[in-house]
Amino acid sequence: MTCTTRRPTSVVRDHLAWLAAAGMTRQAVTADSGVSDRTLRNVIHGTRPSVNGDTAALLLAVRPRAVVENGRLPALGTVRRLQALVAYGYGIEHISTLSGLSMRHLFDLVAGRRPTVTIRVRHMVTDVYERYSTTPGPSKWAWAAGRARGWALPGAWDNIDDPDAVPQRGYTSRPDRLPGVLVGRVLRGEASIHTLTDDERAELWQRWAAERAAEGIAPTVSAFTRTFGLRYATAARIRTAALSGTETNPYERKVV
Structure with missing residues (x-):
């Protein structure tokens, strides 16, 4: 029987955090649950407020296997x-x-x-x-x-x-400043968007929009503001820069 009741993402994410603390890798959770890696990442990063009931049930059923x-x-x-x-x-x-x-x-x-x-x-x-x-x-x-x-x-x-x-x-003294590294951290919720340069913010929009499009979700400016805690006008400038290939704000100080 298919479960149609959706579960809060926070509940499933807390369970995944417990699994990680018990030594379960993301690959292990994927293998044991049958849930795709992309779906698992979306749950971990909280891109949606709720999770499909079937998906939630599969993930919540996973138990640690790395404990000795x-x-x-x-x-x-x-x-x-x-x-x-x-x-x-x-x-x-x-x-x-x-x-x-x-x-x-x-x-x-x-x-x-x-x-x-x-x-x-x-x-x-x-x-x-x-x-x-x-x-x-x-x-x-x-x-x-x-x-x-x-x-x-x-x-x-x-x-x-x-x-x-x-x-x-090949990492430098600032590995987070290598191309795409800090952007990935922000995308995963591990760092603040305010640490990014203008060009990196444009890249963030492109990668974020691509992930949403792959899930069939429209990459709107409003959603971007909610996800990364920005003002609407700032998010709109980032979107414009990402689509035009220009900097978000040529007068903004670069992060070095």
Whole structure:
């Protein structure tokens, strides 16, 4: 029987967040639920206020499969987050202060001496990573140490929890400023549109509009304002720039 009742996106997104915290990658959720990756991304990013009942039921039925005995999780994603923060200028002492975890514990993790972590530790590290992974840290020593060890910067990862994921190389001291990287973060709700340059805002419209068109939804200026928290006039200028190939506002200061 087909379920016609729609479920709030927030309910399904909270369930997906729980799965992610338990070590489930997006690919694993897709495989276990049968829901397409595009639909899953739309739910995660909240592009619609509600989810089709059948889709919601499939996603809500997924249960963690990465939890190992005694309630611990694979440490891979946590280790990658810590190494990325160090390579971005956050020393272990600084991360310890931000996370509340001991320096000894953190040193063991970044060195790969702990194959598993508790859900609590994963949450604590993930929280720091999400808050600081788009802002360079203050420690030049940490920066150099991370680079010397070849640790990937935050922006290098497409899915940092995926064991098969390979970080993109060639990142500069500002990986978020590489073409399309920061735009992708804004599109996914991980960064503010106010961090973008004029050209990047135009690219954001183009990518956002393409995603909506693929779902059969009209890419309107009003929807763009609601999604990214802009004034209507600002969103209209961005749309005009995206369609004409000109800058949104030639007098606006560029982000460097």
